[in-house]
Each structure stands twice: as C-alpha cells, then as structure tokens.
Amino acid sequence: MSGEVPGVDVPDGRGRTGLDRTGLDLTGNPRVRVRKVELLSSSWYVLRRTTYDYRRRDGGWSTEQRETYDRGNGATVLLYDTERETVLLIRQFRYPIYANGHPDGMLIETAAGLLDDDDPETAIRREAQEETGYEIGEVEHVFDVYMSPGSVTERIHFFAAPYRADRKVSDGGGLADDGEDIELLELPFRKALDMIASGEIADAKAIMLLQWAALSGPFSGRDR
Structure with missing residues (x-):
C-alpha cells in the first residue's frame, strides 16, 4: 500500500513494525520530554532520529535532536x-x-x-x-x-x-x-x-x- 513505511506500518526485512515508537514512553527523567521519533533505517540494525525537549540546569528548556543507532545489546x-x-x-x-x-x-x-x-x-x-x-x-x-x-x-x-x-x-x-x-x-x-x-x-x-x-x-x- 502506497505510503506505508517498512519497520513502521508494515514489517521490515526482519519482520519488525512500530520501530518509530521506541522512546516515546520514557518517563524516568523529568527533564526530558520526547516529542517525536523518526525511523531513518532498519536495513538490519535500527537508525532513529529523536526530537526531545530538555530542561537545562538553569531551568530553561531547549529542543534537541539526536540520531541513535540501535544494534541490540x-x-x-x-x-x-x-x-x-x-x-x-x-x-x-x-x-x-x-x-x-x-x-x-x-x-x-x-x-x-x-x-x-x-x-x-x-x-x-x-x-x-x-x-x-x-x-x-x-x-x-x-x-x-x-x-x-x-x-x-x-x-x-x-x-x-x-x-x-x-x-x-x-x-x-x-x-x-x-x-x-x-x-x-x-x-x-x-x-x-x-x-x-x-x-x-x-x-x-x-x-x-x-x-x-x-x-x-x-x-x-x-x-x-
């Protein structure tokens, strides 16, 4: 179906879906609010780009973006x-x-x-x-x-x-x-x-x- 993304809406080559959900449920650090997770690649391991808000030590908030490479432990x-x-x-x-x-x-x-x-x-x-x-x-x-x-x-x-x-x-x-x-x-x-x-x-x-x-x-x- 057009527009479906392997690893997100339909299984990727390893049968995985929902790979863009990782991190959205994190609550352990009140200084971090995860806003968005994008799947960049799931050819074998998983590359994501995450956008989150971070409260600095001075109390101000900044919006950060990081790419993470997940190959398992x-x-x-x-x-x-x-x-x-x-x-x-x-x-x-x-x-x-x-x-x-x-x-x-x-x-x-x-x-x-x-x-x-x-x-x-x-x-x-x-x-x-x-x-x-x-x-x-x-x-x-x-x-x-x-x-x-x-x-x-x-x-x-x-x-x-x-x-x-x-x-x-x-x-x-x-x-x-x-x-x-x-x-x-x-x-x-x-x-x-x-x-x-x-x-x-x-x-x-x-x-x-x-x-x-x-x-x-x-x-x-x-x-x-």
Missing part, C-alpha cells in the same frame, strides 16, 4: 588460564576500523557477540564456543558498559572465565554463514598487556578486561 568474555598465565583472544577483519585508519582492519579482541533473544550469560557461552571452540564453565560477571553513549544505544555485559585445554570442543572460528572468519590467539597475559601499550591491541573490550584482570581480576597482585 551484547556480551564479551576474557578467557584466562592462571596456571600458564595465558589469555585467549581472537583476531578478525573489521571494515569500519579499516575505513578509519587501521592499517589492515585485523582487530585483536575478546570473544563477543549480540545477545539476540538470550540472557547475557547464555549469549556469551554461545559466542565463546562459536568463536574460540572452548566450552566454558563458571563465568564471572565483571561490569556492564555503554561503549559509545553519544550515538549508539548498545550496552555490553563483560564477563571473565577460566579455560582449559580439555574443554575445547570444536575448531571455533565463528559462523561462516554470518561471514565470520575468526583466528584464535593464545597469548601470555603480560604480552597482551604490552600489546595495549604498543597499539597492537586497540579493541576497547579487550583493553578493559585485560586491565581489569591485572588490577583486580585473576592476575592481580602478580609481579611483572
């Missing part, structure tokens, strides 16, 4: 072996960083993925096995972080878990159907920390979890 995990003092990281091609100055786009990261319809712990167990090939046991929740709050809605749940050689159940590497081609890296923990300083590790998730591991996690209190 995610989870990430640092896999570590305290006996051998090693960590498991992954390396994969990331086009956005390649287009923004990274030499080859091959980013060293911690295993991670979107929650989809799972809770964070279930999701990270799934992603860890898909990407590294290891089945992990008990996981520790570390913290939850908004990684780019100026424009991206995503919240990432951070975990850590020990790994053992006898818990490797597959080759890992990610899902080829999703275009993943992931290389597994087992590194000495101290070398991984040095790679932050050298710029070889530039992924925020990996940096935060490695520094947590050194400051208050499984490798804290150990001499370098």
